[in-house]
Amino acid sequence: MLHVAEAARVSVATVSALINGTATVSPELSQRIEQAIRDIGYKRNAIARSLKMGTTRTIGLTVPHITNPFFTDVVSVIQQAFDRAGYAVMLCCTDEDLNTQDDQIRLLLDRMVDGLIVARVGDGAILKRIVDDANVPVVLLDRLCEGVDTDAVVLDNQRAVFDAITYLINLGHRRIGYITGTSDISPMHDRMTGYREAIHAAGLPIAEELIRFGNFHEIDGYNATMQMLSSHDRPSAIFSANNPMVIGTMKAIRDIGLSCPEDISVACFDDFPWSDVFQPQLTTVAQPVQAIGEQAANLLLDRLAGNRDAPPRKLVLKGRLMIRNSCRPLGAMAQSVSA
């Protein structure tokens, strides 16, 4: 900018005024300045601007895994929304690791991001402290965080799983395996509650050996399924509370020599783009990814636009059970259907 000012024989203040339109500058000088900008190929240095202005027009986004199709889609939507609003997005993947997450959030805050969207991981204690210290707006995505009272957009996980399990029960299933992630994050906790409530509402007993915990990865789903299917009294249906793990479930079913849905029914949380093309077409709980991403972005953009003092807003969206052909009727029902 200094060079531009010199070339146009004006002060840097005038150049700044012209670029930002913060003051009127005469047509004559305007032209000289614009010419100089073109000649020199001047580009405003956003870092210097950020330092002075105290804002970077950048937000931080942390998710556990970008390869989980749910997060892939949500990240994509969020990215687009902020792109439209002129913000850049710094993406971090925490790999479901608490320390990684904390490091990354600190890194983002050091860089003066204007806001944060966090699909948190693990215990929320440190997150709480970090968020309290940093006075940037934070939006929680997908996962609430005890003690962190801020904007959030989540799914009604309990209801969604309740509906899915009830659907399986209505098909005649009585022993329904349930594979979940570690329950220290709210969706896993709520989904589990939905499972238990559905079983209970149907007057069925909860079989604790049919509930298996994994760490969100395909291999965890594989192992959990293997264990369940190797038992003497195996379930007739399996519900996976997490999307990558269901791939493991399908592989285990294949490897053990069974097939879905003939021998065992399968349903899972989170939809796949290809779920209605390949066989079996999985019955899933679809999250409104577009809406989730947009709402999260809107909440944050609203804060960034200056609406700092409004009380925390918590948006709860509804999932949708996508019934396909991976679950088959059992017993009396099966006969009435096949008749």
Next chain:
Amino acid sequence: MLHVAEAARVSVATVSALINGTATVSPELSQRIEQAIRDIGYKRNAIARSLKMGTTRTIGLTVPHITNPFFTDVVSVIQQAFDRAGYAVMLCCTDEDLNTQDDQIRLLLDRMVDGLIVARVGDGAILKRIVDDANVPVVLLDRLCEGVDTDAVVLDNQRAVFDAITYLINLGHRRIGYITGTSDISPMHDRMTGYREAIHAAGLPIAEELIRFGNFHEIDGYNATMQMLSSHDRPSAIFSANNPMVIGTMKAIRDIGLSCPEDISVACFDDFPWSDVFQPQLTTVAQPVQAIGEQAANLLLDRLAGNRDAPPRKLVLKGRLMIRNSCRPLGAMAQSVSA
């Protein structure tokens, strides 16, 4: 930092020296400073540091679509690599749009990213100018760019498709449909060449009506497949040069009342994590996503480490044909196999 210095009754220079270890500071002052840092909860401002140092420890990454599983995986690997190296990643999705891409790259450069990894889109002219102007190292990912002579990591696309098409020919297929993206980017061009060469090498005629262009999206694959299958002399196999489009192909096959592989064989570029669990299990050309991401990251990290003057390095990796059950033998071969 000023507050820390005051609290510890030292100069800011000493504080800086201690934090960065750039000069020895006596144990006594060290202790006072560390105490003050803790008391105040001081965090170094990375923006101010960047302004002074001329480096942000941030890189820019642009890809066409993050929802394309190939890019999802590569982005994930790159993100991890830079995370380990203490860099942040700014992610941009260009949505296969040239203007969006140019805007985003400019945005990234304004923010003084230290380097750029670009899976480019469209015509490379503007990209070339931008890259020339900015004197940050650039690594091209997946797609080369005419006139931009810089580090790159790409696949041997021609060979990969040649092998895949030859595989289909060896199965007895003679009319092989080919669905591709717009050929102004190098992978699409090279893949097309591979297709033509394979057909030619087998002494078969090129049927131009079997070559269809789309814009990388599922819907394009759908439309292209619909057109081909509605013709009087439809192909016995279809190869999709792009991953999202093959979903459209499968949907079209289903909607038109055919099935794969009984009525038509299908293969495509890029592997899916779930390709060997669901039916049909797609035969694909798998890219070494892990290696691609790591190599791209390494090339850039090497430049960032100061190796600026080395000549441009172009890494060409090999694809791998993953043969599954979505392609069936035809004619004489089919008989010998089924016999």
Next chain:
DNA sequence: AACGCTAATCTAAACGTTTCGATCATGTCA
């Protein structure tokens, strides 16, 4: 005692912006 050497610390400029308040020319009005 004067000198030089080393180690520790500090002063101040610089990075590239924004912006407040000052300056200055010009035109208007009484």
Next chain:
DNA sequence: TGACATGATCGAAACGTTTAGATTAGCGTT
């Protein structure tokens, strides 16, 4: 003609760091 408002431009401080070079103190040599 003088007072004054208006509009355009500028000078300089500030944002929070890093760092070159100056300063100071302590200590061993001669």
